[in-house]
Amino acid sequence: xxxxxxxxxxxxxxxxxxxxxxxxxxxxxxxxxxxxxxxxxxxxxxxxxxxxxxxxxxxxxxxxxxxxxxxxxxxxxxxxxxxxxxxxxxxxxxxxxxxxxxxxxxxxxxxxxxxxxxxxxxxxxxxxxxxxxxxxxxxxxxxxxxxxxxxxxxxxxxxxxxxxxxxxxxxxxxxxxxxxxxxxxxxxxxxxxxxxxxxxxxxxxxxxxxxxxxxxxxxxxxxxxxxxxxxxxxxxxxxxxxxxxxxxxxxxxxxxxxxxxxxxxxxxxxxxxxxxxxxxxxx
Amino acid sequence: xxxxxxxxxxxxxxxxxxxxxxxxxxxxxxxxxxxxxxxxxxxxxxxxxxxxxxxxxxxxxxxxxxxxxxxxxxxxxxxxxxxxxxxxxxxxxxxxxxxxxxxxxxxxxxxxxxxxxxxxxxxxxxxxxxxxxxxxxxxxxxxxxxxxxxxxxxxxxxxxxxxxxxxxxxxxxxxxxxxxxxxxxxxxxxxxxxxxxxxxxxxxxxxxxxxxxxxxxxxxxxxxxxxxxxxxxxxxxxxxxxxxxxxxxxxxxxxxxxxxxxxxxxxxxxxxxxxxxxxxxxxxxxxxxxxxxxxxxxxxxxxxxxxx
Amino acid sequence: xxxxxxxxxxxxxxxxxxxxxxxxxxxxxxxxxxxxxxxxxxxxxxxxxxxxxxxxxxxxxxxxxxxxxxxxxxxxxxxxxxxxxxxxxxxxxxxxxxxxxxxxxxxxxxxxxxxxxxxxxxxxxxxxxxxxxxxxxxxxxxxxxxxxxxxxxxxxxxxxxxxxxxxxxxxxxxxxxxxxxxxxxxxxxxxxxxxxxxxxxxxxxxxxxxxxxxxxxxxxxxxxxxxxxxxxxxxxxxxxxxxxxxxxxxxxxxxxxxxxxxxxxxxxxxxxxxxxxxxxxxxxxxxxxxxx
Numbered sequence: 001x002x003x004x005x006x007x008x009x010x011x012x013x014x015x016x017x018x019x020x021x022x023x024x025x026x027x028x029x030x031x032x033x034x035x036x037x038x039x040x041x042x043x044x045x046x047x048x049x050x051x052x053x054x055x056x057x058x059x060x061x062x063x064x065x066x067x068x069x070x071x072x073x074x075x076x077x078x079x080x081x082x083x084x085x086x087x088x089x090x091x092x093x094x095x096x097x098x099x100x101x102x103x104x105x106x107x108x109x110x111x112x113x114x115x116x117x118x119x120x121x122x123x124x125x126x127x128x129x130x131x132x133x134x135x136x137x138x139x140x141x142x143x144x145x146x147x148x149x150x151x152x153x154x155x156x157x158x159x160x161x162x163x164x165x166x167x168x169x170x171x172x173x174x175x176x177x178x179x180x181x182x183x184x185x186x187x188x189x190x191x192x193x194x195x196x197x198x199x200x201x202x203x204x205x206x207x208x209x210x211x212x213x214x215x216x217x218x219x220x221x222x223x224x225x226x227x228x229x230x231x232x233x234x235x236x237x238x239x240x241x242x243x244x245x246x247x248x249x250x251x252x253x254x255x256x257x258x259x260x261x262x263x264x265x266x267x268x269x270x271x272x273x274x275x276x277x278x279x280x281x282x283x
Numbered sequence: 284x285x286x287x288x289x290x291x292x293x294x295x296x297x298x299x300x301x302x303x304x305x306x307x308x309x310x311x312x313x314x315x316x317x318x319x320x321x322x323x324x325x326x327x328x329x330x331x332x333x334x335x336x337x338x339x340x341x342x343x344x345x346x347x348x349x350x351x352x353x354x355x356x357x358x359x360x361x362x363x364x365x366x367x368x369x370x371x372x373x374x375x376x377x378x379x380x381x382x383x384x385x386x387x388x389x390x391x392x393x394x395x396x397x398x399x400x401x402x403x404x405x406x407x408x409x410x411x412x413x414x415x416x417x418x419x420x421x422x423x424x425x426x427x428x429x430x431x432x433x434x435x436x437x438x439x440x441x442x443x444x445x446x447x448x449x450x451x452x453x454x455x456x457x458x459x460x461x462x463x464x465x466x467x468x469x470x471x472x473x474x475x476x477x478x479x480x481x482x483x484x485x486x487x488x489x490x491x492x493x494x495x496x497x498x499x500x501x502x503x504x505x506x507x508x509x510x511x512x513x514x515x516x517x518x519x520x521x522x523x524x525x526x527x528x529x530x531x532x533x534x535x536x537x538x539x540x541x542x543x544x545x546x547x548x549x550x551x552x553x554x555x556x557x558x559x560x561x562x563x564x565x566x567x568x569x570x571x572x573x574x575x576x577x578x579x580x581x582x583x584x585x586x587x588x589x590x591x
Numbered sequence: 592x593x594x595x596x597x598x599x600x601x602x603x604x605x606x607x608x609x610x611x612x613x614x615x616x617x618x619x620x621x622x623x624x625x626x627x628x629x630x631x632x633x634x635x636x637x638x639x640x641x642x643x644x645x646x647x648x649x650x651x652x653x654x655x656x657x658x659x660x661x662x663x664x665x666x667x668x669x670x671x672x673x674x675x676x677x678x679x680x681x682x683x684x685x686x687x688x689x690x691x692x693x694x695x696x697x698x699x700x701x702x703x704x705x706x707x708x709x710x711x712x713x714x715x716x717x718x719x720x721x722x723x724x725x726x727x728x729x730x731x732x733x734x735x736x737x738x739x740x741x742x743x744x745x746x747x748x749x750x751x752x753x754x755x756x757x758x759x760x761x762x763x764x765x766x767x768x769x770x771x772x773x774x775x776x777x778x779x780x781x782x783x784x785x786x787x788x789x790x791x792x793x794x795x796x797x798x799x800x801x802x803x804x805x806x807x808x809x810x811x812x813x814x815x816x817x818x819x820x821x822x823x824x825x826x827x828x829x830x831x832x833x834x835x836x837x838x839x840x841x842x843x844x845x846x847x848x849x850x851x852x853x854x855x856x857x858x859x860x861x862x863x864x865x866x867x868x869x870x871x872x873x874x875x876x877x878x879x880x881x882x883x
Contacts, residue, residue: 085773090697117293117775127766130789140774141289143784145296151287189770196774197289302777309779310694316686317695320708320753323746327718330725388621396615397622405622407873412625414800414865415632416807418836419858422843423632426639426851453628460625484611507713514715516810521843541717541810548724548814566721570714577713581706 033060035099036200036230037082042096044074044081046089051077053254055096059200059247061230064222066241066262068234069251070282075234076124078251079202082232083119084112101199117144120198124205126185128177128192133160133169136177136188140196155195163191164221183214190221201225203233207240219244238278242266250274331570334563341557347564353527355543355558362561364568366527370444370537371572374519377448377533378455378512383505385452386459390501393460394467395475395489406461413457421521424450429522442524442536450522451515455508462507466500467493499587503580510576514569516541540569633862640855648856652822653838657849660842662857667824668737668832669806675741675828676748676805681798683745684752688794691753692760693782712750719747720814728815735816738828743811748801755797759790792879799872803865809836835861 037059044052052074059065067075080086081098084105098105105115117140128136137156146152156173160166165187169180177188186206193201203222207215222231222244235241241248242262249259250271258265258274269275276282339347342362350363389409393402429446433439470493478488494501524536525546538546547562651661687708695701723743733739763786771781812834819841825832839861842854 083773085769088769088772113775113777114297115775116773121773123766123769123773125766127764127770129767129770129785139771139784140776141293143771143774143776143780144293145299145302146289146292151292154287155289192770193774195289196293302780306777306779309782310690313686313690313694316683317690317704319683319746320687320704320711320749323711323722323749324707326726327714327722330722331718334725385621385624388618389625392615392618392622396618405626408626408629411866411869412629414803414807414869415629416804416809416836416861416865418807418809418840418843419632419636419861422839422854422858423635425843426854427631427635453624456625460622484607486611486614487607510713514713514717516715516717517840520810520813521840541715544717544721545810545813548720548816554729563721566718570718573713573715573718574710577710581709 033062034101035059036061036101037232038097038099039078039081040097040099042081042098043094044077044086045093046077047091051254052081055256057249057256057259059230059232061199062226062228063246064226064231064233064244065247065249066233066235066245067249067251068236068238068241068277070277071236073251074254075251076204079204079232079234082200082202083116083121085116085121087112117196118198119200119202120193120196122186122190122193122201122203122206125209126182126189128180128185128188130176130178132174133177133180133188134173137191137195139192144196159191159195160188162194162225163187164217164224165191181214183210183217186210186214186218187221190218190225194225198229200230200232203231205234205236208236215240238266238280250277252277327570331563331567334560335567338557338560338564341560342564351529353538353543355547355561360557362557362564363529364540364565366529367538367540367543367565368568369529369531370519370523370527370542371513371539371569373444373531373533373537374448374451374515374523374539375509375512377444378452378515379505379509381449381452382455382459382508382512386456386504386508387463387501389456389460390463390467391489391493394464395485395493409457409460412453413461415454417454417515417517418521420450420454421447421518424518424522436534439534440524440536442522442526444523444533444537447518447522448533451512451518454515454518455511458511459504459508462504463497463501466497466504469500470496499583503584506576506580506583510573510580513576514541514573516545520545540565540572544569636855636858636862638855639852640857640859643852643856644859648853649860653820653833653841655820657845657847657853660850660853662835662838662860664821664824664833665835665838665857666860668821669835671737671825671828671832672741672744672834673802673806675737676744677798677802679742679745680748680752680801680805684749684798684801685756685794687749687753688756688760689782689787692757693778693786708750708753712754715810716747716808717810717814719743720811722746723811723815733829735818735831736829737825737832740812740815740817740832740834741828743815744805744808747808747811748805751801751804752794752797755800756790756794759793759797760786762793763789792875796872796876799868799875803868803872806868807836807861807865809840812837813840835864 035058039055039057042052042055043050055078067079069075077086081094082100082105086092094106100115100119103110129139131139134156137159138152141152141155146155157166160169165184168184177185180188207218210218219240222233225231233245245262247259248262248265250257250265252273258269258271265274266278269278347362347364349365350361351365352361352363353366354361393405397405424446428450429441429443432443432446433441439445474492474496475488478492479485483491519539519542523539523542525538525542526536527538527543543565544562547558553559648661649666650663651659652664654660691701691705695704720743723739727733727739727742728735767785767789768781771785776784817834817837818831819833819837821831821833835857839854839857842850842857
């Protein structure tokens with residue numbers, strides 16, 4: 001625990017961006033690593049297929065948590081459960097709780113829209129809207145009722161800077177986002193998610209469709225973002241998980257096999273299956 | 284530049300009443316709009332059924348389906364729908380004989396032989412052809428095709444089945460061609476290559492592999508084309524004449540079901556007369572014919588749907 | 592023993608190739624039939640009608656004397672007609688397409704609505720005319736007005752636009768929809784701000800093509816009883832009117848030869864309008880066709 005806190009402070013000092021000094025009171029970040037998400041005996045079925053079984057997991061704030069596992073293990077399903085995007089599939093049924101900041105996300109009092117406003121998502125393939133770069137980034141704010149041009153301008157610039165793409169696009173904010181490269185598009189998508197200042201950012205294999213250089217840029221970006229946000233990332237790339245994450249959960253056939261510090265998972269796993277997977281024996 | 288607290292702003296906008304109201308109201312509004320399509324069908328059925336019902340209280344149903352003469356305007360009227368059906372049938376048969384080979388041939392060419400460039404030129408032409416109003420086709424039939432036919436075969440009268448039949452056929456060519464081409468193009472390239480790689484010619488591939496594989500879509504296109512020909516109104520009104528008859532004569536004046544409806548409504552059919560109600564009995568018959576054809580086309584497509 | 596007689600195969604190959612070549616030519620001829628008809632139709636019409644396309648023709652009302660008959664009333668009437676048909680058809684069709692694609696539950700009712708729409712698309716236009724005559728003209732007492740005819744045509748072209756709009760909406764990738772939903776946008780916000788704008792080119796193309804069908808549609812107007820001769824233009828949607836295709840139909844039925852030239856001149860105007868509409872539709876389709 002103490003070690004973890006030290007690491008946090010170190011990272012904070014290393015940050016150049018002054019914006020990170022302003023901590024948001026609403027989410028009460030900084031002091032201690034409170035849990036943001038907690039899955040309690042969570043089960044999920046696609047029709048008859050029991051895709052997630054008795055998931056118990058806790059994610060803490062200002063950490064990058066990686067979820068790894070072979071394809072079909074339920075890692076994508078799980079991350080999409082966290083913002084209830086999984087419900088877009090009509091035959092989905094769930095049991096158990098997922099608690100976000102002490103509130104069950106399946107509770108009637110929390111609307112999915114509100115949840116998704118606080119829990120942003122970046123998808124596997126870059127999926128910008130067929131609109132201008134500016135309109136892409138301003139979209140979330142507009143949807144949530146912010147219309148003042150001055151505010152929007154500021155949000156767009158801040159988010160694009162936050163996603164480390166401001167310098168590349170500042171001269172063509174009105175150009176269609178589809179004209180950008182894949183890596184740039186993905187950073188626009190990250191900027192778009194940042195624009196409504198979420199609390200948690202879910203990333204579903206965010207670099208799987210990108211080239212190595214773009215991947216490096218996104219990974220660096222994630223390290224910066226974790227100062228302000230909690231990040232949960234699904235990845236099929238074990239080196240990536242080892243490079244970027246603080247905690248790692250290994251999913252296998254719908255179960256969580258092991259969840260621990262990334263270091264432990266990769267260097268000293270307790271479970272044989274984890275060891276086999278991280279050493280590349282299957283998957 | 285003063286910083287705005289975005290989270291707070293979003294939080295404040297959270298309980299926007301109008302957003303919530305719209306979210307609830309939209310599905311209902313859209314459902315009401317959608318139900319207009321159902322109401323339209325109910326309207327058509329109600330219109331046709333109620334007036335047809337009255338017609339059959341005045342004219343016996345047996346006469347309607349067995350008599351071979353249609354003399355609606357006579358002082359001693361006779362209502363044998365067979366005479367009008369026969370007229371429609373003549374047009375449909377001629378149209379089919381034109382449209383099926385030409386449409387299928389064009390579809391085969393476009394799908395199997397044509398280069399991309401030719402396809403890009405021909406398809407818009409077919410679309411234009413499909414968009415030409417039927418009143419224009421009718422004029423074309425009476426001012427161009429009919430004189431041409433009469434020059435070749437002097438025995439043909441000014442109003443006949445051949446000219447409107449051929450023109451109706453031409454009118455439905457684009458429909459058959461494009462639907463059949465869709466069906467053939469969706470046969471996977473690997474199937475095609477499998478045959479070609481054995482040394483089969485394009486032609487053999489078409490007849491032994493592509494056509495059987497695309498059969499359901501092609502036949503459905505024929506059925507839809509025929510349905511369109513049955514319902515075609517202006518070409519026959521202009522070029523086929525207005526003499527109903529249950530004969531097989533293609534060279535003299537005839538009348539189709541649609542032609543009769545136009546003839547009655549362009550004059551003054553006094554409300555409440557037998558003539559007025561006969562309009563709906565004919566309309567009902569026409570509706571049934573096209574409905575059966577359309578359902579058949581849907582059934583064929585669904586039943587024999589090729590899974591690739 | 593050889594199962595395949597190679598000499599035989601080689602011998603027959605020439606004939607097979609020849610058959611392939613000659614049939615290819617035949618198929619090409621079939622394809623050219625459309626082109627030939629189109630060219631013949633246009634040349635024939637233009638030859639007949641060109642000399643009658645005068646300013647007087649465009650600015651005069653219909654008349655029983657061919658030398659003074661014009662098409663002004665018919666053009667204005669058709670514009671009025673489309674002014675009613677277009678908005679009604681657009682609201683009905685786009686609303687229906689949105690409901691079916693975005694909101695409708697997957698159940699029997701939805702399935703029934705879909706089948707019903709494709710059947711409506713196959714109902715002959717003259718039957719829609721009977722619907723208009725009975726419901727709009729008689730029961731709602733609208734008479735043979737712009738409104739009655741416009742509503743009839745709107746119902747008639749609705750299925751066409753619905754199908755086009757459904758295809759356009761379906762072509763919007765689900766990843767974009769997820770992106771919007773994932774930011775906490777509500778269903779309607781996603782639909783109205785993302786899906787509809789992305790689908791609009793396809794929808795507009797469908798609308799223009801359907802309207803170009805409606806503007807040339809004659810049979811329902813005959814059945815509704817749209818007048819063939821009128822010396823005024825409508826002042827409102829409750830007034831009666833003339834329409835371009837009705838005028839052409841009226842002229843083509845006239846026995847005097849002079850009217851055949853007027854028919855041709857009228858057709859030129861109608862076709863020009865249609866080509867213009869089609870070009871716009873094709874332009875929009877090509878411009879926006881590959882965006883995702």
